[in-house]
Amino acid sequence: MPRYIIVRRFDVTAAEMPAVGRRSREVAEAEFPEIEWEHSHVVVDDSGTVRTYCVYGAPDEATVRQHADRLGRHEIESLGEIAGDVTPADFPPA
Numbered sequence: 001m002p003r004y005i006i007v008r009r010f011d012v013t014a015a016e017m018p019a020v021g022r023r024s025r026e027v028a029e030a031e032f033p034e035i036e037w038e039h040s041h042v043v044v045d046d047s048g049t050v051r052t053y054c055v056y057g058a059p060d061e062a063t064v065r066q067h068a069d070r071l072g073r074h075e076i077e078s079l080g081e082i083a084g085d086v087t088p089a090d091f092p093p094a
Contacts, residue, residue, distance in 0.1 A: 002057070005082055006054050008052050012050060012073055013048065037056055041054075064079060
């Protein structure tokens with residue numbers, strides 16, 4: 001299944017993010033069972049703006065966008081299919 005990374009900017013505070021996460025899971029489980037939410041990184045900048053960097057398995061980009069639309073309270077800053085993963089172990093010293 002293709003994997004996607006979605007970067008979102010939320011209009012909620014960091015303290016409100018647990019409720020957003022619960023809603024995201026509930027929407028995915030109830031309406032988009034074909035989506036697999038792998039993990040997310042939550043970043044709060046100095047102004048308090050919350051962004052998430054989320055990895056999803058999904059049949060296509062449209063499904064990820066539909067889930068995002070149902071979640072609400074955020075704007076998608078970018079969404080792209082993951083071409084591959086690398087770690088430092090993939091680049092041993094010469």
